[in-house]
Amino acid sequence: MATRVGMEVSIAAAEAVKQANVDVIAAYPITPQTHIVEHLSEVVNNGELDAEFIPVESEHSAMSVCTGSSAAGARSFTCTSSQGLALMSEIVYITSSLRLPILMLLANRSLSGPLSIWNDHTDVMSIRDCGWIQVFVENGQEVYDHVFIGYRVAEDRNVLLPFMVNLDGFVLTHVIEPIEFLDQEIVDRYLPPYQPKYSLHPDHPVTMGAFATPALYTETKKAQTESLTEAMPYVLKAWQEFGDMTGRYYHPVETYKTEGAKVVLVTQGSLSETATLAIDSLQGAGEPVGLVKIRLWRPFPFEEFKEAVAGADLVVVMDRAISYGGPGGPLASEIRSALYAQEKRPRIVNFIAGIAGRDVAPEDFVHMIQQAQERPGEWYELYGVRE
Amino acid sequence: MAKPEHEITWKELNVGCVIDEPGNAAAYRTGDWRSQRPVYNKDRCIRCGTCYIFCPDMAIKILADGYIEHDLYYCKGCGICVEECPTDAITMVDEEE
Numbered sequence: 001m002a003t004r005v006g007m008e009v010s011i012a013a014a015e016a017v018k019q020a021n022v023d024v025i026a027a028y029p030i031t032p033q034t035h036i037v038e039h040l041s042e043v044v045n046n047g048e049l050d051a052e053f054i055p056v057e058s059e060h061s062a063m064s065v066c067t068g069s070s071a072a073g074a075r076s077f078t079c080t081s082s083q084g085l086a087l088m089s090e091i092v093y094i095t096s097s098l099r100l101p102i103l104m105l106l107a108n109r110s111l112s113g114p115l116s117i118w119n120d121h122t123d124v125m126s127i128r129d130c131g132w133i134q135v136f137v138e139n140g141q142e143v144y145d146h147v148f149i150g151y152r153v154a155e156d157r158n159v160l161l162p163f164m165v166n167l168d169g170f171v172l173t174h175v176i177e178p179i180e181f182l183d184q185e186i187v188d189r190y191l192p193p194y195q196p197k198y199s200l201h202p203d204h205p206v207t208m209g210a211f212a213t214p215a216l217y218t219e220t221k222k223a224q225t226e227s228l229t230e231a232m233p234y235v236l237k238a239w240q241e242f243g244d245m246t247g248r249y250y251h252p253v254e255t256y257k258t259e260g261a262k263v264v265l266v267t268q269g270s271l272s273e274t275a276t277l278a279i280d281s282l283q284g285a286g287e288p289v290g291l292v293k294i295r296l297w298r299p300f301p302f303e304e305f306k307e308a309v310a311g312a313d314l315v316v317v318m319d320r321a322i323s324y325g326g327p328g329g330p331l332a333s334e335i336r337s338a339l340y341a342q343e344k345r346p347r348i349v350n351f352i353a354g355i356a357g358r359d360v361a362p363e364d365f366v367h368m369i370q371q372a373q374e375r376p377g378e379w380y381e382l383y384g385v386r387e
Numbered sequence: 388m389a390k391p392e393h394e395i396t397w398k399e400l401n402v403g404c405v406i407d408e409p410g411n412a413a414a415y416r417t418g419d420w421r422s423q424r425p426v427y428n429k430d431r432c433i434r435c436g437t438c439y440i441f442c443p444d445m446a447i448k449i450l451a452d453g454y455i456e457h458d459l460y461y462c463k464g465c466g467i468c469v470e471e472c473p474t475d476a477i478t479m480v481d482e483e484e
């Protein structure tokens with residue numbers, strides 16, 4: 001039977017990595033990801049997990065090690081945050097082009113400067129186009145579950161892509177939540193050992209990471225972008241099978257009280273849970289307001305999203321990153337382009353909020369929605385900035 | 388030998404562009420890079436083999452009689468053989484000539 005335990009989310013995440021029976025862990029500690037790596041070094045050291053724990057000297061090396069170990073057929077894991085992601089970014093792009101099924105937990109934290117250790121989504125948005133499958137989770141259970149789901153999708157022979165799980169730093173990594181643990185035999189059934197299509201082995205020599213001239217590069221990129229788009233049904237399948245097994249079903253786009261909603265709030269990550277309280281209070285006051293949460297960021301679920309906001313006249317998008325000198329936040333940009341070709345298109349208003357850990361309370365969501373309703377046109381602003 | 392790269396479609400690429408055919412770099416025509424090509428004057432050649440040793444692309448073959456031959460499929464026109472030949476038996480000419 002599955003057991004329910006109160007546990008810090010970082011520790012539960014590390015326990016999931018242990019249960020996923022990874023072969024190689026290469027990571028460099030960085031706030032707020034530290035507890036995940038620390039706990040993994042303990043479970044390897046005390047013999048609970050038979051894996052290589054490689055205490056690398058930088059995140060660039062962490063991703064390089066994972067790339068090499070995954071290429072050799074090992075189930076490989078890393079996790080990082082913010083500056084760590086920026087430092088490893090060179091290799092992050094290479095990993096996806098080599099189609100290596102590495103799992104990374106990204107404990108989202110703002111990018112410097114000014115130096116900040118607090119939570120927002122500027123780190124992940126800086127590598128939006130890195131070619132990984134990218135999901136956002138809301139709570140500890142979802143983090144735990146997505147370690148298994150992530151490897152299951154990534155290692156699927158029809159997918160073979162790296163998988164990134166975005167979990168908010170501190171507000172998720174450092175809180176204690178009830179987590180329902182899966183029995184090991186269930187994990188083992190859901191996640192069989194990794195069988196690579198190609199691996200580095202002297203008996204069957206192959207070249208990985210060769211160069212491509214202009215005569216071929218375009219074809220390699222076409223193959224890569226198709227691989228990510230074509231991963232969608234396998235992500236859905238992995239979620240479905242996980243749901244059938246545990247009763248916890250996940251979807252690329254999830255809705256909360258959107259039936260008949262004329263106004264839809266769009267969020268990503270753990271603030272979605274806070275937003276539900278705002279929706280409850282607005283609906284209590286008779287406002288037709290619903291919530292749409294984007295769980296799957298890449299491949300972007302265009303059809304599912306259009307369906308979720310089909311009845312809305314106003315879409316209020318909350319971003320947690322800013323595209324300097326651009327159209328606002330990256331999520332709103334995506335949503336505008338998703339809806340641009342619609343004959344009847346809702347008005348789209350964009351708030352950039354909760355930057356570098358600034359609190360966003362249910363009242364703030366209510367306030368954002370009211371402002372969007374009152375002020376005409378399409379615009380974006382940094383919510384709550386002092387003028 | 389592998390298909391020339393300008394004929395390969397995206398669907399024909401292996402997952403992750405893995406190359407599973409050993410030695411297929413031999414199909415790559417480094418000769419395409421050339422703007423000048425070496426011209427060999429056999430009369431001056433003393434069959435010392437220096438050019439063969441120095442050519443970075445192994446584009447020089449030593450024949451059975453000790454004289455040499457350039458393989459223009461691979462020769463990328465760097466001019467090193469010209470520089471190293473002790474008897475000036477090789478000279479560079481523009482590709483258009």
Ligand code: SF4
Nearest residue numbers: 442462463465466468
């Ligand atoms: S020009 Fe350069 S590449 Fe060509 S044969 Fe001479 S040394 Fe080799």
Ligand code: SF4
Nearest residue numbers: 432433435436438472
């Ligand atoms: S270096 Fe000059 S002399 Fe020596 S083998 Fe080559 S062409 Fe002949």
